[in-house]
Amino acid sequence: MSQTTRHIVIVGAGHAGGVAAATLRQTGFAGAITLIGSERHPPHERPPLSKELLAGAIPVEKTYLRPAAFYGDNRIDFRPGETVTAIDRAAQRITLASGNVVPYDNLLLTTGARARRLSLPGADHPRVLYLRDITDSLALREHLNAGVRVAVIGAGFIGLEAAAAARKRGAHVTVLEIQREPLQRVCPPEIGQFMAALHRRNGVDLRTAISITAIVDADGALALHLADGSTVAADIVLAGIGAQPNVELAQAAGLVVEDGVVTDEFGRTSDPHIFAAGDVTRHFNPLLGRKIRLEAWQNAQNQAIAVAQIMAGGDQPYAEVPWFWSDQYDVNLQIAGAPEHWGRLIWRGGPNDKAFTVFAARDGIPIAAITMNNGRDMRPARELITRRRPIDPTQLADVVVKLQDLAKEIGRG
Numbered sequence: 001m002s003q004t005t006r007h008i009v010i011v012g013a014g015h016a017g018g019v020a021a022a023t024l025r026q027t028g029f030a031g032a033i034t035l036i037g038s039e040r041h042p043p044h045e046r047p048p049l050s051k052e053l054l055a056g057a058i059p060v061e062k063t064y065l066r067p068a069a070f071y072g073d074n075r076i077d078f079r080p081g082e083t084v085t086a087i088d089r090a091a092q093r094i095t096l097a098s099g100n101v102v103p104y105d106n107l108l109l110t111t112g113a114r115a116r117r118l119s120l121p122g123a124d125h126p127r128v129l130y131l132r133d134i135t136d137s138l139a140l141r142e143h144l145n146a147g148v149r150v151a152v153i154g155a156g157f158i159g160l161e162a163a164a165a166a167r168k169r170g171a172h173v174t175v176l177e178i179q180r181e182p183l184q185r186v187c188p189p190e191i192g193q194f195m196a197a198l199h200r201r202n203g204v205d206l207r208t209a210i211s212i213t214a215i216v217d218a219d220g221a222l223a224l225h226l227a228d229g230s231t232v233a234a235d236i237v238l239a240g241i242g243a244q245p246n247v248e249l250a251q252a253a254g255l256v257v258e259d260g261v262v263t264d265e266f267g268r269t270s271d272p273h274i275f276a277a278g279d280v281t282r283h284f285n286p287l288l289g290r291k292i293r294l295e296a297w298q299n300a301q302n303q304a305i306a307v308a309q310i311m312a313g314g315d316q317p318y319a320e321v322p323w324f325w326s327d328q329y330d331v332n333l334q335i336a337g338a339p340e341h342w343g344r345l346i347w348r349g350g351p352n353d354k355a356f357t358v359f360a361a362r363d364g365i366p367i368a369a370i371t372m373n374n375g376r377d378m379r380p381a382r383e384l385i386t387r388r389r390p391i392d393p394t395q396l397a398d399v400v401v402k403l404q405d406l407a408k409e410i411g412r413g
C-alpha cells in the first residue's frame with residue numbers, strides 16, 4: 001500500500017467486512033479504519049442462521065466473529081446501523097443515509113448479497129418470510145413450533161437447512177421446488193436425489209418440478225396455489241429462492257459490474273482505490289481460469305483476508321478451490337470446486353453407504369468433489385483438484401486407495 005493510504009473505509013460489516021478489518025490490523029496497517037454496516041449487530045457468520053440459531057441451539061452472540069469491544073480496542077471505527085448511499089470516486093468519499101460524508105484513501109466493498117424476493121400474487125403477505133440475516137432467523141424461529149405448517153419455496157441450501165431445522169422443532173414441512181431435484185444449481189442430480197430421500201425420511205413432504213402461481217390468505221391460513229391446480233396449506237411460508245449481490249452502490253459509481261462487482265485475483269475493482277471481497281464479488285479465480293461469484297463462508301473469510309493483505313501492501317493473489325458445506329439432520333455435505341458441468345461422476349462408495357465421496361473430472365483431471373459424511377476426504381480431494389493433474393479414475397474410485405496417498409503421489413510427481 002502506498003505511503004499516502006491513511007484511511008481505509010469498509011462498506012458492509014458482515015462476514016467479509018469484519019474479517020478484513022481485523023486482518024488489516026493483524027498485518028500491521030496503522031492508519032485509520034472505518035467499518036460501516038447497515039445491521040445493528042457486530043460482524044458475524046451466517047451459517048448458524050439456518051442451522052443452530054434457527055433451531056434455538058445457540059444465542060445470537062455465538063454468531064459474532066469477535067466481541068463487540070474488539071473493534072474499539074483495535075482502533076476500528078465501527079459504525080453499526082449505518083447505510084452507505086453513494087460513492088463519489090472523484091472526491092474519494094462516501095455518503096451515508098444519515099447525510100454524513102466520510103473521506104477515504106482506499107475503499108473496500110463487502111456489501112454481500114440479499115435474499116431474492118418472490119414475485120407472485122400474495123408474495124407480500126407478512127407471513128411470507130426470508131432468511132438472510134439475524135433478524136430473519138429470529139423472526140422465522142418464532143414460528144417454528146410443534147404442529148405449525150411451514151411451506152418452504154425452493155430446495156436450495158437455505159430452504160433445505162431451514163426445513164431440517166423446522167422438522168427438529170416439530171413443525172410440519174412441505175418443500176416446493178421448481179426443478180426436478182433439489183440443489184440443482186450446485187450439485188449433480190444424483191446428489192439432489194440423495195438429499196430428497198434424506199428429507200423425505202425425516203418427514204418432509206418434498207415436491208419437485210412444481211411451480212406456485214399465488215399465495216392466498218384464506219381466513220388466516222395461507223393457501224399456496226400450484227400450477228397443477230392443487231393447493232398446499234401453510235401457516236407460514238419461507239422463500240429460499242436464491243440471493244442477489246448488493247451491487248447497486250458500485251453500479252451507481254460506475255464500477256464494472258456483472259452480477260457481482262468485477263475484481264481481479266487481488267480484489268481490485270475497475271477503480272484503483274476501490275477493492276471488493278465476499279459474496280458481492282465476481283472475482284477472477286486463477287485456478288479455474290475464469291471469473292466466479294460465490295456465496296460461501298470460505299470465500300467471505302479467505303478472500304477478505306487476501307484482499308486486506310493486498311490493501312496493506314501484500315502481493316499474494318486469492319487463489320483457492322471453492323469450498324462449501326451444509327449440515328442437514330445428521331448429514332454433513334461438502335463441495336469443492338465449481339464445475340460448469342458435473343458430467344459422469346466417479347464414485348468412492350455410493351448413496352447406500354453411510355459415508356461416500358464423488359468426483360467430477362474433465363479429461364481425467366479431477367475438477368470437483370462432494371463428500372457426504374466423509375469430511376476427511378475433503379482436504380486431499382481439494383489438493384487433487386488444485387494440482388490439476390490427470391488421475392486414473394479406477395484409483396480414484398477404489399476406496400482401498402487412500403486419497404491422502406494419491407494426493408501425496410501427485411504432489412511428488
Ligand SMILES: Cc1cc2nc3c(=O)[nH]c(=O)nc-3n(C[C@H](O)[C@H](O)[C@H](O)COP(=O)(O)OP(=O)(O)OC[C@H]3O[C@@H](n4cnc5c(N)ncnc54)[C@H](O)[C@@H]3O)c2cc1C
Pocket residue numbers: 011012013014015016017036037038039045046047048049050082083084085110111112113131132133158246249277278279280294295296297298300323324325326327
Ligand atoms: C442463512 C445462511 C446460511 C449459510 N450457510 C452457509 C454454510 O453452511 N456454508 C457456507 O459455506 N456458506 C454459508 N452461507 C454463505 C455465507 O454465510 C456467506 O457467503 C457470507 O456471509 C458472505 O459474507 P459477506 O461479508 O460477503 O456478505 P454478508 O455477510 O451478507 O455481509 C454484507 C453486509 O453488508 C451490509 N451492507 C450491504 N449494503 C450496505 C450498504 N450500502 N451500507 C452499509 N452496509 C451494507 C449488509 O447489511 C451485510 O451486513 C450461508 C448464508 C446464509 C444467508
